[in-house]
Amino acid sequence: MWFIPQYVLILFLTILIDYYAAIQIEQHTDKKGKKKHLLIGILNTCLVLFFFKYYNFFIDNWNWAGFRQLKHWDIILPIGLSFHVFQSLSYVIEVYRGNIKAEKNLLVYSNFVMMFPQLVAGPIERANNLLPQLKTCNHKITYADFSVGFSRFLWGLFKKVVVADTASVYVDWTYNNYLHHSGSQLLIGTALFAIQIYCDFSGYSDMAIGTARMLGFKFKENFAIPYFSKSVTEFWRRWHISLSSWMRDYLYISFGGSRKGKINTYRNLMLTMLIGGFWHGGSWNFVIWGALNGFFLSLEKAFSVSLKNPSNWIVKFTRSLYVFIAISFTWIFFRATTFSQAIDIIKKIFTDFRIAAIWGSGTNIFSSIILTLALLISAELLIFRKYSFDKLYSFRYGDYFLTGLSVFLIICVIIFGNSEGAQFIYFQF
Amino acid sequence: MNKIIIKIAAVFAIVFLCDRVIAFIFEKYIFEKTIAKGNVTYLLKRKTNIDFIIMGTSRAEFQFNPGLLTAINGEGYNAGASGAGNVLYVSLLIDIMINAKIVPKTLLLQLDAIGFVKEVTNKELIPLYPFYDLSPKLQLYTRGLGLPERFKLLFKMYRFNGQVPGIISNFVRAKQTAYYNGFVASPDVFDTTKRRTLPYPENVSENFIEARLTALNSIFEQCQENHIKLFIVFPPTYNNNVYRQQDHLRLLQYIRSKSTEPIIDMADVRKFKDLQSNINWKDANHMNNIGATKFCNYLNDSLMQYRASTMKPN
Numbered sequence: 001m002w003f004i005p006q007y008v009l010i011l012f013l014t015i016l017i018d019y020y021a022a023i024q025i026e027q028h029t030d031k032k033g034k035k036k037h038l039l040i041g042i043l044n045t046c047l048v049l050f051f052f053k054y055y056n057f058f059i060d061n062w063n064w065a066g067f068r069q070l071k072h073w074d075i076i077l078p079i080g081l082s083f084h085v086f087q088s089l090s091y092v093i094e095v096y097r098g099n100i101k102a103e104k105n106l107l108v109y110s111n112f113v114m115m116f117p118q119l120v121a122g123p124i125e126r127a128n129n130l131l132p133q134l135k136t137c138n139h140k141i142t143y144a145d146f147s148v149g150f151s152r153f154l155w156g157l158f159k160k161v162v163v164a165d166t167a168s169v170y171v172d173w174t175y176n177n178y179l180h181h182s183g184s185q186l187l188i189g190t191a192l193f194a195i196q197i198y199c200d201f202s203g204y205s206d207m208a209i210g211t212a213r214m215l216g217f218k219f220k221e222n223f224a225i226p227y228f229s230k231s232v233t234e235f236w237r238r239w240h241i242s243l244s245s246w247m248r249d250y251l252y253i254s255f256g257g258s259r260k261g262k263i264n265t266y267r268n269l270m271l272t273m274l275i276g277g278f279w280h281g282g283s284w285n286f287v288i289w290g291a292l293n294g295f296f297l298s299l300e301k302a303f304s305v306s307l308k309n310p311s312n313w314i315v316k317f318t319r320s321l322y323v324f325i326a327i328s329f330t331w332i333f334f335r336a337t338t339f340s341q342a343i344d345i346i347k348k349i350f351t352d353f354r355i356a357a358i359w360g361s362g363t364n365i366f367s368s369i370i371l372t373l374a375l376l377i378s379a380e381l382l383i384f385r386k387y388s389f390d391k392l393y394s395f396r397y398g399d400y401f402l403t404g405l406s407v408f409l410i411i412c413v414i415i416f417g418n419s420e421g422a423q424f425i426y427f428q429f
Numbered sequence: 430m431n432k433i434i435i436k437i438a439a440v441f442a443i444v445f446l447c448d449r450v451i452a453f454i455f456e457k458y459i460f461e462k463t464i465a466k467g468n469v470t471y472l473l474k475r476k477t478n479i480d481f482i483i484m485g486t487s488r489a490e491f492q493f494n495p496g497l498l499t500a501i502n503g504e505g506y507n508a509g510a511s512g513a514g515n516v517l518y519v520s521l522l523i524d525i526m527i528n529a530k531i532v533p534k535t536l537l538l539q540l541d542a543i544g545f546v547k548e549v550t551n552k553e554l555i556p557l558y559p560f561y562d563l564s565p566k567l568q569l570y571t572r573g574l575g576l577p578e579r580f581k582l583l584f585k586m587y588r589f590n591g592q593v594p595g596i597i598s599n600f601v602r603a604k605q606t607a608y609y610n611g612f613v614a615s616p617d618v619f620d621t622t623k624r625r626t627l628p629y630p631e632n633v634s635e636n637f638i639e640a641r642l643t644a645l646n647s648i649f650e651q652c653q654e655n656h657i658k659l660f661i662v663f664p665p666t667y668n669n670n671v672y673r674q675q676d677h678l679r680l681l682q683y684i685r686s687k688s689t690e691p692i693i694d695m696a697d698v699r700k701f702k703d704l705q706s707n708i709n710w711k712d713a714n715h716m717n718n719i720g721a722t723k724f725c726n727y728l729n730d731s732l733m734q735y736r737a738s739t740m741k742p743n
Contacts, residue, residue, distance in 0.1 A: 143432045150436070166591075180712070354620075367594030403440060410444045411451070414584045415593055420552050 007078045010048065011114070017044040018088045019109050022095040022102040034096060041092035045085045052077050057282025080120035082279055084113050086246055091127040093250060100127050108134050115217075117208040121201070121426040123222035123242035133217050141216045148389045149213030151402040154409040155389075156206025163372045164199035165418035167192040169365045175335055178345050183352035186345050193335045194328040195373065198227065200425045201240065225380050230319040231305045232296040232326055243279075247272050258301075265301060270294035280334075285342060289333040296326055372416055445584075452585035460559060460589070463600045469522065469560060472508050472611075473529045481505040483611070484522065485539025485662075486514035491715040492664055493537065494612045497725035500732035501535050507611030513553045515544045520644040521557050523651045524566040535658045538648065541696070542663075542676035545637040545645075551578065558588040566647075614718040619667060619710035642683070649688045659690040660732065664724060665698035668705075670713040672696050693731045701727065 021041035028034045050058075052075055059070045091112070094100045103109040111134050118125060133139075174181045174189030181189070205222035212219050226239040236244045255268040270291065277290020310316050336342035383392070392398050463470050472479070480503025483493040487509060495505030510518065519538060526532070551574065554567070561567055561582070571578055581587045589596065652659040661684060666672060677696050684692060698704055704727075709720025716724055 141430070141433070143436070146433045147436065150440075365591075367598060368591060371594050403436065403443075406440050407443045407447060410440070411447055411586065414444075414448065414581070415586050415590060417590065419578075419581065419590060420550060 004076065004078075011078070011084070012110075014044055014048055014085075014088065015110050015113050016106075017041065018092055018113075019103070019106055022092055023104065025092070025095050026102040038092060038096045042089065045088050045092075049081060049085045051075075052081055054278075054282040083122045083124055084119060086124045086243070086279075088113055090124070090246060090250065094127055100131070103127075103131055105135070115212070117211040118219060121204050121208070121424055122240075123205055123208065123219055124246055125219060125242070129220055130217070139216055141214070144393060145216050146214050147399055147402055148393050149210045149215075151210070151392075151406050151409075152213060152389050153207050153210030154406050154413075156203040156208075156210055158409045158412055159199040159203030159206065159376065160424070161203075161413050161417040161419075163376050164196045164203060165422070166365065166368050166372050166416065167196040167199070168422060169418065170369060171196055171335070175345070178336075178341060178348070181348075182354035183348040183350065184354060187349050190328050190332055190335075190345070190349070191324075192369065194227070194324065194331050195376075197331065197334070197425055198223075199376065204424050204426060225385055227324055227327075228320055228380075228385065229323050230309060230316065231300050231307065232293065232323060233300050233305065234307055235323050235327060236293070236297065243276070247276050251275055262302070266298040269297045269301065273297065284339055285333045285336060288339070288342075289330050292330040292333065296330075368416055372412075375412065448584045448586050452588075455586070455589065455593075456559075459600050460596055463596055469508070469525070469556070472506055472526070473531065473560075479504060479506045479531065479533050481535035481537065482526075482533045483507040483509060483537045483539065484514065484519045485509045486541070486544070487511035488541070488664055488666075488715060489514060489537075489539035490611070490613050491615055491711065491717075492721045492724050493539065493662075493728070494614070494721055494725045495610045496612070497722065498537075498729050498732065500729045500736055501537075503534065505610065507613075509539065509611065510556060513556050514539075515547075515549075515553055515644075516540070516641050516648065517549055517644040518553055518557065520647045520651065521554065521564055521567050521570065523648060525557065525560045525564045527651065527655055528563045528565075532655050533657060535660065536652060537660045537662055539662050539664060540680070541666075541671060542673065542680045543671045545641045545680060546635075546676060547638070549638060549640050555590055556592065558582075558590065559592070561588055612721075614721065615711040615715065617711040617717055619707045619712050619717075637680070637683070645684070646687055649690070652690070659688075660735075661690060661692045662728065663692070663694045663696035664716075665695050665701060665704060667698065667707065667710045667713045669698050672698070691735050693728060693735075695724070695727060695731075 018041050021037045021044070024037040025034050025041075028037065055075065056072055059072055063069050091100075091109075095102045103112070108131065112125070112127060112130050115125070115130065115134075171189050171193045174185050175193070178186060202223035209219045209222070220242060222240060222242050224238040224241065226235050229235040229238055252268055252272040255271055256264055257268060258265040271294075273290040273294030274287060275290070277286045277288070277293070280286040280289070310319065332345055333339075333342045336345060389402070393402055395401065460470065472482070481495070481498070481501045483489050483495060483505065485493075489509030490507060490511060491509070493507050493509065495507055498505060508522065523536075554570070557564070557567055561571075571582060581590075649659070651657070663677070674697075681692065681694065684690075695701065701723075703709075703723055704716075704720060709716055709723060711717040711720075
């Protein structure tokens with residue numbers, strides 16, 4: 001990670017332009033003026049995003065297509081760019097739609113875009129939730145907020161350092177040398193990556209939400225135990241909620257949603273997910289990942305898969321298993337560094353049936369993975385599936401329970417935490 | 430605000446207390462009773478019977494069978510360590526051993542040049558953290574790792590970080606193990622049609638890592654001070670997988686400039702025809718039991734030759 005002072009200036013400049021654009025949108029009474037400033041706001045953020053995130057991807061494909069060779073630039077992506085760009089975009093669009101008022105105080109608006117717990121990897125906060133909280137002058141840190149936020153932060157830390165970083169040892173071991181491993185090993189690696197990315201990203205979200213809560217701010221939820229979903233459609237309502245709801249509100253609905261017939265609905269779903277994939281980075285792998293998710297969503301739409309929770313536990317389990325398999329399959333493209341690597345891994349999974357040497361990465365690692373996974377699943381199944389941290393705090397001995405949970409989580413981090421784990425996966429976006 | 434400060438203080442006090450209690454119980458009733466597979470505790474407990482020790486990485490663990498090394502008199506133990514065992518680890522392990530009053534007559538040190546171009550990570554030393562109190566050298570080393578590591582080491586259970594499941598599994602298995610010499614005999618055969626050899630790692634340094642060279646020099650000194658006969662062994666890899674001639678020769682030159690201890694150089698597999706076939710290998714870097722037996726016979730011959738040459742009257 002580098003600190004480049006110029007990037008702070010770029011961030012301030014985009015904040016200033018969006019701040020100005022939103023005020024102008026509000027002040028203009030004519031549609032043309034409003035649209036013009038909306039366009040300024042959108043172009044401002046999109047240009048910054050394109051330059052830093054997609055310029056090299058565009059150049060690579062331009063050169064590959066045989067046009068005049070253009071130079072590849074060594075650009076370092078400003079941390080959290082994709083997140084605060086989407087946050088700014090939603091603000092300008094909401095002001096244009098008349099759903100919120102433009103913020104007149106530059107300091108409050110800057111704080112909204114750059115609020116530190118969620119600046120680097122979300123959740124992508126909406127102006128109607130965060131701006132009123134930032135504007136409250138008599139902001140106080142309460143014991144209840146601190147207690148809930150503290151436990152929430154530690155739960156996130158546990159997910160990241162204990163579960164995700166432990167699983168990552170096996171995932172890296174298989175994926176980094178995929179030609180060296182059997183299909184079954186790669187299959188286990190893929191399933192573990194599904195767990196890793198969930199714990200890594202939702203762990204970060206928990207820490208961000210917890211940190212903000214300790215300071216008295218309430219962020220929106222970003223994950224709702226997504227692997228317990230009964231369909232891919234439901235999964236996307238429970239996974240990275242702030243992004244999926246953003247895409248629903250500003251892309252899917254703008255494209256026409258499900259209002260213009262079946263074929264257009266499928267097209268809109270595919271388009272939304274393709275853009276969602278592309279949002280993750282300039283790589284065809286992300287585009288394919290988005291396309292696969294779009295395909296599953298369209299398929300479920302075509303078969304009118306019910307979103308109701310089935311009463312039979314066998315049906316419940318089978319459908320959750322389908323979701324895990326389908327989503328894990330799409331993660332192969334997300335985790336692989338190149339398209340050919342992803343294809344090789346899929347080929348191996350379906351053709352190389354040698355029994356996995358599960359202990360090959362070290363006895364400690366696989367035992368640790370099993371143990372930490374058991375802890376995670378038990379906690380999610382028995383506690384967090386039913387009760388939120390706020391609900392737990394509201395019980396008679398809730399505060400004691402959360403204190404005990406915090407102690408337990410710290411002990412787990414000390415004993416099982418991977419102290420040399422990698423940085424958060426979503427920091428690269 | 431007072432309530433918040435009290436809560437933070439209470440949580441950390443309870444964590445500290447729990448850490449001490451859990452560490453005490455774990456150490457006394459599980460860890461100290463663990464005498465199984467490739468474990469340093471096992472080595473420390475068998476102190477009276479060990480005449481020679483093999484140290485190194487997993488390549489030592491899978492390839493050096495003490496039972497076949499008859500050229501060295503006495504009973505041997507293979508202390509090769511998977512995922513660790515580089516020179517820095519070895520240097521600290523020798524310090525632990527010596528402080529636990531274990532001084533073997535002979536030490537077979539497995540080395541690879543590639544081990545000297547890889548950056549040092551804390552991970553490779555964590556298996557030695559449970560013996561933190563036994564090694565002033567390890568304590569000194571961790572002091573140099575910065576404040577976060579020193580803070581983590583305030584918690585006694587951190588010394589077992591990431592090792593608890595393995596230790597418990599060893600603890601359970603120990604009851605079934607009557608005798609163990611540390612060697613891991615693998616029956617697997619390297620299937621070259623499905624598994625390719627790994628490329629030489631790209632993220633390695635051009636020069637040898639200073640900390641590793643310092644550790645190697647420290648091993649020389651430790652052996653000299655404690656009258657341990659040191660043999661340096663460079664084993665081969667399948668298809669010379671991790672063998673890079675220029676690095677290897679540079680390391681040999683360095684060792685010869687610092688020490689007169691014998692070097693048994695088998696790094697280039699092209700010199701050993703019957704080790705070249707994949708039937709000798711478990712994977713590109715580790716031999717299976719067939720390969721290990723052949724390799725140990727070669728090694729034993731070299732040790733025998735060395736013994737004969739040193740016994741010759743001038």
